[in-house]
Amino acid sequence: MKLVTRVRHSWLNQTAHTDWLRTQTLNLLDFYQDAKCQYGGFIDLDRFGLPLHQRPNTLNTARFTYCYSLAAIRGYAGSVELAEWGVKSLNNELYDHEHGGWLSSLPDESPNDRKKSYLHVFVLLAANCARQANIKGSDTLFETALTLFNRYFWSEEQQCVLESYAPDWSDLEVYRGANCNMHALELFMQLAVTTQDNVWLERSLAIVKRIIHEQAKNHQYNVVEHFDDNWQPLYDYNEKNILDDFRPYGVTPGHGFEWCHLLLNLEQGLKDAKLEVPRWLIEDAKQLFDTAWKYGWKDDPHTGIIYTYNWKGEPVVQERLHWVHAEAAVAAAALMKRLDNEKYEVYYRKIIGYIHHHLVDERHGSWFQDLDKKNNISNLVWDGKPDLYHAFLMTLKLPMFLDQVLLQQLKPTKIK
Template identity: 45%
Template sequence: MDTFQPAFSSWLNAPAHQQWLAAEGLRLLAFAKAAKLPEGFGNLDEKGRLPANARAETMNTARMTHSFAMAHIQGLPGFAELVDHGVKALGGPLRDAGHGGWFATAHHRDGDTGKAAYLHAFVALAASSAVVAQRPGALALLDDAIHIIDTYFWSEEEGAMRESFNRDWHVEEAYRGANSNMHATEAFLALADVTRDNRWLVRAQRIVERVIHTHAAANDFLVVEHFDRDWQPLLEYNHDHPADGFRPYGTTPGHGFEWARLLLHLEAARVRAGMPAPGWLATDAQKLFDNNCRDGWNVDGAPGIVYTLDWDNRAVVRHRLHWTHCEASAAASALLKRTGDERYEHWYRLFWEFCDSHFIDRRDGSWYHELDPQNRPSADIWAGKPDLYHAWQAVLIPRLPLAPSMATALGQLSQSAPV
């Protein structure tokens, strides 16, 4: 597999653009530090403050730990303690000491004692990044996360992740989700690098074959999100709750972009490992990107990518979410590196111009997480500014190779820097 140097002038090769990305990353990190709670990390409001009722959540703690680990790996002071705090929280109040696995909130204070694949994928990702950062307790956390995934979530028969269980693992949800399997794919790429075990790349490809090369390909490369236990599409799932933050009705263009990027990372990882990489990984990535641009961008007469579409490609939830645009720009950069095609330069610049003018909040910090259909700041789906992970990765991915995974790539760059 080759990567290409574009014949035209690309922002990816422009030192000033690289410096801009790095500076924006530092701004995002400085804002996110305030999320620290005694039992992990919580959700910041729009001003960067922890609300009085803030509680530690596994999702945000794992994402913050992963993000702060990548900051520490780069040699940015002030993040080692935050990584250690996240590792301790994931090994303590967020973990189920009786049955194993992780609750959604510390000591399941939200009343939810279930175990979700989505959250466990992020725990594995956080642990792998903390191992690369060489932080205490990280390897034990990684071993624990791998054990839980192997024991409960990974289905060898299906070649995918089971969705969720009750607390003691005896009752399984009769549902399969593309979203949890997408983040499992992301985590598996990192696990392959940290453990040097290629079974994670085998598993990642099996997930991609099912979710993208089978189901999305049959739906014009718009991702089918919801399935029953036998992987039959549930096209009307959450029709009455279309703006759900994790399981919205219809198809989600942001996930199409995210999958496109992951397919290219998987292709590069398999080549790097000396494994066969089917040609459809790159072609499917291009189709995912192109078709989600076609159907997601400017579909209601205003710039930006809508949150969801129905099965006739009509906008359902017209809000613009920041993570969608982060993933779109990251996918454009990945495709630009992979193909050298100038159309991806066009989209890459367009997405960053939109983010700069609409999402980046230079008054109160970080990014607005959501815009309404008129591109005004909104909080209908996501309140506040809890998410560092998406924007931080969006400013890192254009500066890194397609493989290895981000934390490992940053570690190698640090090792190869001249002294």
């Protein structure tokens, strides 16, 4: 007997499952209320929900602001105040008032830091969403972040996002990365909805063509993460620093899943804008998922998706990170909806089962964010529970049956 025959039989159409997802959403929002920092922004929490330190984290401040703004749009009580705190901090304490832009923490405490496109993408995501939630100060934050992003990070010549600069905006890094461009794709598709400007869809398609339809396709749909400034792959990049949490060596299956569902969003966004939709988008999305699953998911003796593997398909870092499973769940659900194919429901249930049994911390709250290859608590890659963004976005998207519904809620609806 087949497990399922059509999407209508999916867990995502079952009240018990969507109730579980909504419970996760509420628990995650509640856990991270304690991350407010007295110096501005939000701090990282340990696995018990206590501060890891007293230094605000600008990236997580942007991500928390984005998440609590989305929660405010959805009507979750208490979210407006936390989104306001984040916007205020990004406009003031965490902003580099001398040179403009943002560093990893308070500007005076980050003298050797760099201004990274990755961080600025999330500041702009936060500002864009906060505007739709009518959060005080969000218009100013949006205009500032958008101006800086267009001035320094988008390359019209290369049709991609550049990586980083010194604090004074000198010394452009020669490295080119897939990771920052992937999150820029996420941002651009939301800007396409809120600004009603198709330039963001054009930029999105340019990024996908280069990194997925050219590079990943030429590598059997293993996503190449690292490049030089001429977009030549750097296969050995960070071979001696395999635990890097943003630029790890080798192939990251979690990013394969993430690109997969972003491509499906782009396909729908192009359709909604009545623009030409390349037929290869859906094929590339399928291949990305299948490759990430083939090399990432492990059944014996312990289940879960590994962090990285090498160019021979051999595991490198076998930690099971929470964000990888969140992205895999969204990708499986997205393909299931798009293709009405039962195999993705099977994958989805496997992933959700893993999340429920291994990642959700029923005692202290939130999710464990780093497990070892035997699914024991670890801190090899991630320390504590600093991240709301990945788990929250998964639990928020899935009951609404995927990203495009969420994107539609970001259409301009200002309250006067």
